[in-house]
Amino acid sequence: MATAFAATILLVFGLALHFLNAGGQASIAQDYSAATFVGSETCAGCHQTEAKLWNVSQHKIAMQHATEKTVLGNFNDASFDHYDVHSRFFRKDGKFLVETDGPDGQLTLYEVKYTFGVDPLQQYLVEFPDGRIQALSIAWDSRPQDRGGQRWFHIYPNEEIKHDDVLHWTKLNQNWNFMCAECHSTGVRKNYDAKADHFATSWAEISVGCEACHGQGSRHAAWAREQQSWWPFGKRVDPGKGLLALLDERRGVTWPIDPQAGIGRRSVAPATLRKEVETCGLCHARRASFHEDWMPGQWLSQTHVVEPLARNTYHSDGQIRDVEEPYNYTPFKQGKMFAAGVTCSDCHEPHSAKLRAPGEGVCLQCHAPDKYADVKHRHHGNSGTEPTCISCHMQTRTYMVVDPRHDHTFRVPRPDLSLTLGTPNACNDCHRDKPAQWAASAVEQWFGPNRRGYQTFGAAFQAARTDQADAAALLGIIAADRNAPVVARASALSELGPWVSPANVNFARSGLSDPDPMVRIGALDMLTNVPAPQIWPLVSPLLADPVRGVRIRAVALLANVPVARQPQGDRTHFDQAAADFVAAQLANAERPEARTTLANFLAQRGQSAEAEAEYKAALRLSPLYTTAAINLVDLYRQLGRDKDGEAVLRSAIVVAPRDAAVHYALGLTLTRLKRTDEALAAFQMATELEPASSQYAYVHAVALHSSGRAGEAVAVLTEALKSHPNDRSILSALVAFNRTDGNAAAALTYAQRLAAITPGDPNLTKLIDELREAAKPPAR
Numbered sequence: 001m002a003t004a005f006a007a008t009i010l011l012v013f014g015l016a017l018h019f020l021n022a023g024g025q026a027s028i029a030q031d032y033s034a035a036t037f038v039g040s041e042t043c044a045g046c047h048q049t050e051a052k053l054w055n056v057s058q059h060k061i062a063m064q065h066a067t068e069k070t071v072l073g074n075f076n077d078a079s080f081d082h083y084d085v086h087s088r089f090f091r092k093d094g095k096f097l098v099e100t101d102g103p104d105g106q107l108t109l110y111e112v113k114y115t116f117g118v119d120p121l122q123q124y125l126v127e128f129p130d131g132r133i134q135a136l137s138i139a140w141d142s143r144p145q146d147r148g149g150q151r152w153f154h155i156y157p158n159e160e161i162k163h164d165d166v167l168h169w170t171k172l173n174q175n176w177n178f179m180c181a182e183c184h185s186t187g188v189r190k191n192y193d194a195k196a197d198h199f200a201t202s203w204a205e206i207s208v209g210c211e212a213c214h215g216q217g218s219r220h221a222a223w224a225r226e227q228q229s230w231w232p233f234g235k236r237v238d239p240g241k242g243l244l245a246l247l248d249e250r251r252g253v254t255w256p257i258d259p260q261a262g263i264g265r266r267s268v269a270p271a272t273l274r275k276e277v278e279t280c281g282l283c284h285a286r287r288a289s290f291h292e293d294w295m296p297g298q299w300l301s302q303t304h305v306v307e308p309l310a311r312n313t314y315h316s317d318g319q320i321r322d323v324e325e326p327y328n329y330t331p332f333k334q335g336k337m338f339a340a341g342v343t344c345s346d347c348h349e350p351h352s353a354k355l356r357a358p359g360e361g362v363c364l365q366c367h368a369p370d371k372y373a374d375v376k377h378r379h380h381g382n383s384g385t386e387p388t389c390i391s392c393h394m395q396t397r398t399y400m401v402v403d404p405r406h407d408h409t410f411r412v413p414r415p416d417l418s419l420t421l422g423t424p425n426a427c428n429d430c431h432r433d434k435p436a437q438w439a440a441s442a443v444e445q446w447f448g449p450n451r452r453g454y455q456t457f458g459a460a461f462q463a464a465r466t467d468q469a470d471a472a473a474l475l476g477i478i479a480a481d482r483n484a485p486v487v488a489r490a491s492a493l494s495e496l497g498p499w500v501s502p503a504n505v506n507f508a509r510s511g512l513s514d515p516d517p518m519v520r521i522g523a524l525d526m527l528t529n530v531p532a533p534q535i536w537p538l539v540s541p542l543l544a545d546p547v548r549g550v551r552i553r554a555v556a557l558l559a560n561v562p563v564a565r566q567p568q569g570d571r572t573h574f575d576q577a578a579a580d581f582v583a584a585q586l587a588n589a590e591r592p593e594a595r596t597t598l599a600n601f602l603a604q605r606g607q608s609a610e611a612e613a614e615y616k617a618a619l620r621l622s623p624l625y626t627t628a629a630i631n632l633v634d635l636y637r638q639l640g641r642d643k644d645g646e647a648v649l650r651s652a653i654v655v656a657p658r659d660a661a662v663h664y665a666l667g668l669t670l671t672r673l674k675r676t677d678e679a680l681a682a683f684q685m686a687t688e689l690e691p692a693s694s695q696y697a698y699v700h701a702v703a704l705h706s707s708g709r710a711g712e713a714v715a716v717l718t719e720a721l722k723s724h725p726n727d728r729s730i731l732s733a734l735v736a737f738n739r740t741d742g743n744a745a746a747a748l749t750y751a752q753r754l755a756a757i758t759p760g761d762p763n764l765t766k767l768i769d770e771l772r773e774a775a776k777p778p779a780r
Helices: 002-023 026-035 042-044 048-058 218-228 274-284 329-331 338-339 359-365 390-394 415-421 426-430 436-447 458-465 471-480 486-497 506-513 517-526 532-544 549-559 568-586 592-604 607-623 628-639 642-655 660-672 676-689 694-706 710-723 730-738 744-757 764-777
Strands: 064-065 078-082 085-092 096-100 107-116 121-127 133-135 138-141 151-154 287-289 305-306 396-399 403-406
Touching: 026 338, 085 390, 096 121, 096 730, 107 133, 107 642, 138 458, 305 549, 329 338, 329 486, 390 426, 415 426, 415 458, 426 436, 458 471, 458 486, 471 486, 471 506, 486 506, 486 517, 506 517, 517 532, 517 549, 532 549, 532 568, 549 568, 592 607, 592 628, 592 764, 607 628, 628 642, 628 710, 642 660, 660 676, 660 694, 676 694, 694 710, 694 730, 710 730, 730 744
Parallel strands: none
Antiparallel strands: 064 107, 078 085, 085 096, 096 107, 107 121, 121 133, 121 138, 138 151, 287 305, 396 403
């Protein structure tokens, strides 16, 4: 009987295990989506060493409650003056208090509720009644006194940030709930109530815990408990151990050094989706979240808009600018180390954040010391202070006044590009007393003239940024180069937008099928100015793209195609992508940018009333966000409500009197209202406030010419042409104006310049022939 009973038990549990394993993939996927946070204390039960190491390292970025143990700053009735604001830090009744300028500019008393970070600085957070948590712009320099620390300082030391500035500590851009929380706490949910304009933000852990990188841990904890059970039949077979993603890209990989080149080669080719880089990118990328259900190991574009090589953040050769910190994701992805298959934890121990070897020893893991740590490579044997791998290949820029960061592109120093592109270089970072030509000559003498490096796209982006005639051709070369970094290809496609034509649309077609979502999004950006019905066959397949960020970009391009004109087979995918798009904007409903983007989409879908409500909501959130005002005015234009549009712009000018775009929009509105003199004054103001804008100059000139002031119109265009020598609109207007005014010779000159940048245009060729004939002196 006992034997029969045991056999029955084994049969039952055997069948159960069989069914569990047979359906394992489906059940695991469902469970993953329902996974919950368990906290680092649970993780520490099995991972004591890792948890201890992480607790040591994460305090540098931690958010903590303000207590005697966590607050480093001097709150012993200390004071700090910044421009005309006298701030005071003190304690009372066990609380840490600061008296400083509030949202109305008046000195107000606030309690510091949380600390933010430890080294090399610590910021302080104030909680407001509406649930907003704001970061003070006055921070504590926690470095030792002999290094300049132990002092209060302002993170914008050379700027007077008044209470009505978006950078003021009480305003949008210093808001913890949106700007900071995701990367400094674990399991954050913003819980913003748009109707009440109120936050009830929550977190699983106040600081950065295990699940910040590994995702919700309930499934993993359950799996671990099962493995510890004495009962053998309940143990679940799960190669993934219940984790949302196995960050196992280094497992079994070696880097044997090629004896000839002296460089390590990865034993296994890297995967297209680099799980670890995408996971680290959550907090080490310049990005904006549009979905809170991030999962490790997925493309970052699944839940975030990732910035490529943007003009304001990067120099044309991809080097980071000093003003805006780009973090390391995009710099790393444009570098040769990434292309070779290096991942973050090849260099950094992820739980302690320490290097795997001290100093440049981490570089010499894969670069033979006898070749790369030798004076023959460094050429600085008699310099007194010998440079390191880091000083030459990882330039340092300082952010937030005291926080130095290394560029993770690992680029070859290119002082020659400093001469042609005006970009910085590592050589002159040290040799500041020498010109770039001196450094370029030295590098050429040491290594020869063909010192290209891996980032070869600088000339193309510089041409685009300076409106050069060959910009489109150069960008096309980068976009088509499969060996170029994906972030460069994505950026090149995006930059091609103003030059899209039948001749280069195939670059977009190819980019739309690229395995990296950043490239697909860049290809969609390239098509922004093409009418949606024309690109529907090209773009509509991406409405069902597996990456959410691609889908919402695609549906934004196709938004103005009415349902009746959509192919029947695409409508379901369009509706699903549209729902993703709306949800992405509502995820950031506290931001005027998101409300405006949603309004634009609704306006394109013909939902005018809903769009108007969203524009007005954006302006309530921030009257300084004038883009919402300008777009609302454009909606009023479509509805025939230009008088309402004028009122909106007049209000915007009160809060932003030096915003050129508002004056320009006012000029357009007044033109439609047939108030010509006022319109001309508005156009002139826009041009004066932003003289670098070719568009403002062009429209101002057209308005002048239409008013019979032809001489002034030509003068405005001629001046603008000095800064924009290849601007097609300006050249076309100069051709037309001079031809109309009977100056065929001048018109011919401008037409020939236009032909040089738009070759093959038969209409332009015909016009040049006519102008040549008209410019001939009369026969005697």
